[in-house]
Amino acid sequence: MSNNKRKSISYAKWGYIFIAPFFIVFIFCSLIPLVSTFYNSFFENYRDGLTQVGPNFVGLENYKKLFTPDNSGNIQVIDYTVNTMIMWVMGAIPQLVVALLLAIFFTANRLNIKGQAFFKTVIYMPNLIMASAFSMLFFTLFSNVGPINQIISSMTGEVYDFFGKTVSVRSLVAFVNFLMWFGNTTILLMAGIMGIDQSLFEAASIDGATSTQVLFKITLPLLMPIIVYVAITALIGGLQMFDVPQILTAGHGNPNRTSMTLVMYLNNYISTSKNFGMGGAISAIMFVITGALSFVVYKSLVTDDSPKKKVKKSKGAELL
Amino acid sequence: MRNFKKTLALLSSLAMAGTMFAGCGGGGDTTATTTAGGDSADTTAAAGGDSAETTAAAEGGDSAAAADEGKVFNIYAWNEEFKGFFEKYYTVPEGITVNWIINPSDGGVYQEKLDEALLAQADAAADDKIDMFLAEADYIKKYTDTDATLDVTSIGVQKADTMYQYTVDAASDANGVMKGVSFQCCPAALIYRRSIAKDVLGTDDPAAVQDALSDWSKFESVAATAKEKGYYMTASYAETYRTWSNNATEAWVDANNNLVVPQAMKDYIAQAKNFMDKGYTLTAGVWDDEKTAQMFADGKTMCFFGPAWYYNFSMGNAQDPEKGCSGDWAIVEGPQAYFWGGTWLLGATGTDNPTMLADIMNTFTVNEEVCTNLVKNEMQFSNNTKVNEAVAADPEYGNAFLGNQNDTAVFCELAKNIKFENKTKYDQLLNENITTVFLDYFKGTISEEEAYANFYKFVSEKYPAVTVPAQ
Numbered sequence: 001m002s003n004n005k006r007k008s009i010s011y012a013k014w015g016y017i018f019i020a021p022f023f024i025v026f027i028f029c030s031l032i033p034l035v036s037t038f039y040n041s042f043f044e045n046y047r048d049g050l051t052q053v054g055p056n057f058v059g060l061e062n063y064k065k066l067f068t069p070d071n072s073g074n075i076q077v078i079d080y081t082v083n084t085m086i087m088w089v090m091g092a093i094p095q096l097v098v099a100l101l102l103a104i105f106f107t108a109n110r111l112n113i114k115g116q117a118f119f120k121t122v123i124y125m126p127n128l129i130m131a132s133a134f135s136m137l138f139f140t141l142f143s144n145v146g147p148i149n150q151i152i153s154s155m156t157g158e159v160y161d162f163f164g165k166t167v168s169v170r171s172l173v174a175f176v177n178f179l180m181w182f183g184n185t186t187i188l189l190m191a192g193i194m195g196i197d198q199s200l201f202e203a204a205s206i207d208g209a210t211s212t213q214v215l216f217k218i219t220l221p222l223l224m225p226i227i228v229y230v231a232i233t234a235l236i237g238g239l240q241m242f243d244v245p246q247i248l249t250a251g252h253g254n255p256n257r258t259s260m261t262l263v264m265y266l267n268n269y270i271s272t273s274k275n276f277g278m279g280g281a282i283s284a285i286m287f288v289i290t291g292a293l294s295f296v297v298y299k300s301l302v303t304d305d306s307p308k309k310k311v312k313k314s315k316g317a318e319l320l
Numbered sequence: 321m322r323n324f325k326k327t328l329a330l331l332s333s334l335a336m337a338g339t340m341f342a343g344c345g346g347g348g349d350t351t352a353t354t355t356a357g358g359d360s361a362d363t364t365a366a367a368g369g370d371s372a373e374t375t376a377a378a379e380g381g382d383s384a385a386a387a388d389e390g391k392v393f394n395i396y397a398w399n400e401e402f403k404g405f406f407e408k409y410y411t412v413p414e415g416i417t418v419n420w421i422i423n424p425s426d427g428g429v430y431q432e433k434l435d436e437a438l439l440a441q442a443d444a445a446a447d448d449k450i451d452m453f454l455a456e457a458d459y460i461k462k463y464t465d466t467d468a469t470l471d472v473t474s475i476g477v478q479k480a481d482t483m484y485q486y487t488v489d490a491a492s493d494a495n496g497v498m499k500g501v502s503f504q505c506c507p508a509a510l511i512y513r514r515s516i517a518k519d520v521l522g523t524d525d526p527a528a529v530q531d532a533l534s535d536w537s538k539f540e541s542v543a544a545t546a547k548e549k550g551y552y553m554t555a556s557y558a559e560t561y562r563t564w565s566n567n568a569t570e571a572w573v574d575a576n577n578n579l580v581v582p583q584a585m586k587d588y589i590a591q592a593k594n595f596m597d598k599g600y601t602l603t604a605g606v607w608d609d610e611k612t613a614q615m616f617a618d619g620k621t622m623c624f625f626g627p628a629w630y631y632n633f634s635m636g637n638a639q640d641p642e643k644g645c646s647g648d649w650a651i652v653e654g655p656q657a658y659f660w661g662g663t664w665l666l667g668a669t670g671t672d673n674p675t676m677l678a679d680i681m682n683t684f685t686v687n688e689e690v691c692t693n694l695v696k697n698e699m700q701f702s703n704n705t706k707v708n709e710a711v712a713a714d715p716e717y718g719n720a721f722l723g724n725q726n727d728t729a730v731f732c733e734l735a736k737n738i739k740f741e742n743k744t745k746y747d748q749l750l751n752e753n754i755t756t757v758f759l760d761y762f763k764g765t766i767s768e769e770e771a772y773a774n775f776y777k778f779v780s781e782k783y784p785a786v787t788v789p790a791q
Contacts, residue, residue, distance in 0.1 A: 254760060272783070273783060
């Protein structure tokens with residue numbers, strides 16, 4: 001008996017050793033920076049030219065400053081959060097829909113698409129290019145003297161000022177993000193679909209289920225965990241949206257700061273004056289927003305009875 | 321099924337087209353950086369793309385450096401302009417390697433990198449210490465007023481009478497201690513296209529053109545005529561900005577660190593809005609491709625504003641042998657005399673090459689042969705009154721780019737009026753961004769009040785030490 005006990009203890013030890021690298025890396029590269037960001041947000045700490053100011057403890061002063069409404073009654077942090085979310089939703093919804101469609105096409109046995117490897121590579125390709133290079137390209141394409149405007153002006157005689165209108169700037173940002181990430185999402189969703197037991201699809205086809213029924217009764221419910229994962233990672237990535245709007249609008253969030261995202265706002269504080277106090281405060285707010293939204297997404301997509309149970313029930317019902 | 325295939329084919333061809341374009345984007349990155357301007361360099365920095373370090377091998381020559389001094393001479397700069405002159409006209413002492421660390425100026429990237437290096441200077445290894453760095457008029461005060469810069473007269477740099485006084489003032493701290501020198505003097509002019517002037521004004525003779533453009537109301541009425549004939553007066557909404565800002569009678573930031581928008585900037589805003597509304601100017605930024613494209617022979621823009629370095633360094637399109645129009649240009653004082661930019665060489669405290677540092681500074685200011693070369697071969701206006709006046713009086717000299725006009729003679733007159741006043745260490749971002757932040761207002765998207773509020777927001781984010789009016 002004592003022998004038995006020792007054995008189990010020693011197994012546990014190896015388990016801990018095997019998972020230790022992750023925790024060590026996590027503590028040093030994520031947890032400590034995270035805590036120090038919160039810590040920094042309570043200090044006045046910036047550079048004025050070559051002179052360092054602070055760090056002086058100021059309590060919640062930085063947060064107060066962030067939440068003070070301006071003359072027109074708007075709170076900037078909230079405005080920029082809304083901007084970020086709008087641009088994210090504009091990109092993420094088509095991204096999910098297109099990726100889902102592609103994933104279904106690619107995995108459908110009845111379609112049996114040829115040259116899959118080629119297409120998968122191609123749709124994944126944009127993700128390999130630096131976001132800054134990609135946005136630079138779009139900036140050039142859609143600028144007032146760019147090729148798109150040359151086409152437009154040759155047809156209508158007028159130049160469309162893409163970077164002067166809220167709708168077009170936001171759409172461009174969303175489109176670039178969509179283009180960069182739908183391939184990635186497709187690959188994830190395909191992996192999810194391929195993980196579903198083939199016998200379910202076979203059973204469904206024997207029972208005479210239509211493609212739509214298969215999609216809504218089998219594929220989607222079983223894919224839910226992956227969709228939730230994709231949605232939450234996309235959300236976190238979306239809240240950190242920076243490079244694309246930064247480059248498309250030269251850091252100004254034109255027009256009238258309507259495409260300014262939270263991280264661009266953060267960058268304004270950090271880049272010139274190394275204002276770690278305000279930067280920390282914005283980061284802390286972003287952390288809270290990210291946490292809250294992830295929770296909402298998780299709760300709204302994962303229902304009480306786990307998806308698996310549901311499908312088992314329905315499968316059982318069909319088999320009866 | 322057919323539809324599926326069709327949709328799939330469409331989607332994948334779209335994706336392919338996307339990747340194709342993206343490929344081009346990666347390749348054309350260098351030119352692209354200038355177009356976007358702004359903070360774009362921040363992101364590229366993350367990928368390690370933005371700091372170009374180039375090492376110039378040491379060439380033989382007279383060994384001016386003392387034997388016990390450092391073997392590596394580090395120079396921080398924001399473009400290749402001075403590097404070009406340095407490699408052409410300065411003989412590096414034997415055994416010394418010159419290391420250029422070049423970061424773009426856009427959005428203050430150059431200053432960020434430089435500041436980091438200067439703050440780490442005390443702890444850096446001798447060969448890694450900055451020996452010399454370049455600074456522009458907009459932010460030179462940030463460095464001259466600190467201990468990061470060195471009293472260069474103490475290492476043998478001459479405070480020569482031939483230097484323009486404003487270049488000395490700019491490089492001196494509050495107590496008048498000289499921290500560096502400039503190799504150029506930057507009186508700025510109105511640069512016009514001769515052929516367009518002929519069409520609009522009936523003459524391209526500089527004296528007559530100056531008469532027609534000698535104040536802003538005349539400038540505006542000529543702009544109206546130019547528009548009728550299908551031309552633009554200027555190519556950028558910020559084209560005339562420096563004529564206003566460098567003549568401002570108040571500083572951006574007052575003694576109590578409050579932001580005060582000087583009257584000159586308000587006048588600029590009124591003018592730019594007016595010109596945009598009336599279609600006298602293109603809506604390009606001052607460094608945009610859309611503007612520089614106007615310098616080609618088929619451009620429709622009559623006036624550009626800039627000093628000697630501008631047409632030497634920034635009007636490459638006009639000098640293009642095929643599409644350009646070299647010789648079709650001339651300069652006049654224009655509505656308002658002003659100066660723009662200028663590159664100062666500052667000595668960094670802690671340098672391990674003081675002899676070479678002093679030698680470089682003296683070479684580009686008091687060595688008459690080098691200064692004459694700068695003027696005659698490089699289209700510069702040197703910081704040596706004697707050389708400039710000799711060239712101005714030389715009947716043989718003419719600048720081919722300006723249709724053989726003697727530009728040095730024009731600049732000699734303009735240089736007399738330059739004063740370096742009302743500058744603060746915050747000027748660069750304020751000057752660069754007031755024009756871009758107000759662009760929404762110029763385009764009519766937002767009201768003037770909103771534009772001011774946006775500008776104040778920008779300043780409060782960038783400079784926490786500056787108090788801005790409530791927005």
